[in-house]
Amino acid sequence: MIRNVLTIAGSDPSGGAGIQADLKTFAANGVYGMAALTALTAQNTQGVTGVELVPHDFVKAQIAAVFADVRVDAVKVGMIATADIATAVAQTLEVYRGIPVVLDPVMVAKGGAALLQDEAITALRSALLPQATFLTPNLPEAARLLHEPEARCRDDMARQAHALTQLGPHAVLVKGGHLSGEESPDVLCDGETLHWLEGRRTETRNTHGTGCTLSAALTAQLAKGKSPKDAVHAAKAYVTRAISTSGQLTVGSGHGPVNHFYELWKDHL
DSSP, X not given: OOOEEEEEEEEOTTSSSHHHHHHHHHHHTTOEEEEEEEEEEEEETXXXXXXXXXXXXXXXXXXXXXXXXXXXXXXXEOOOOSHHHHHHHHHHHHTTTTSOEEEOOOOBOTTSOBOSOHHHHHHIIIIIGGGOSEEOOBHHHHHHHHTSOOOOSHHHHHHHHHHHHTTSOSEEEEEOTTSSSSBOOEEEEOSSOEEEEXXXXXXXXXXXXXXXXXHXXXXXXXXXXXXXXXXXXXXXXXHHHHHHTGGGOOOOSSSOBOOTTHHHHTTOO
């Protein structure tokens, strides 16, 4: 049976991040993708130049319409932008407890534009984090959620991962891509145990949408019934390969996208 997965996130017209990246990732990972929009952005590989928010009631209506008709096997929550949208998403998902929910706390675009209002962080912490199966912050996002300085080493990452589980999510994957050095480790914490996922850094500018892609791949793998640890490993392997083959694409002049369909396109390159 092909699983159905819903993403609740913003749009990227250049196709590298947001719902466009999520839907590509879902397809590449063998699940049927659906999307509820929270925001329209004007952006490309060089940055974000504008954001138009979807009214929170209409965000809620989109999600409700999907659930009213389609079996949903897992949900990914990406860009929520405002406290009202965060609350609307939380209220709607509350009815469907038991479905895996992966929360990617999108706060800042690759080019530096803010994508989450300050007042939304409180709503995210109080309403959405307790409903999350997985939380997938990068180092700046983890620090902002905890009101702490950004982690600079593995010990900091491990401590912050554990602290974030105390806010409600069943598991936290803190991504170490912002660490300095040749390695790019991630750490998985379920509140009790830590599991490190090692990885060497790929030297490339094509990193637009990597966070969206990883969380979407993780959501797809959970929908297919994989254990949390196996799902994380599968998602990490997929993203690593998508980054390492991103040079095969010629998209934009800034931070280009990863190669979501490296497996499908390998015979055409």
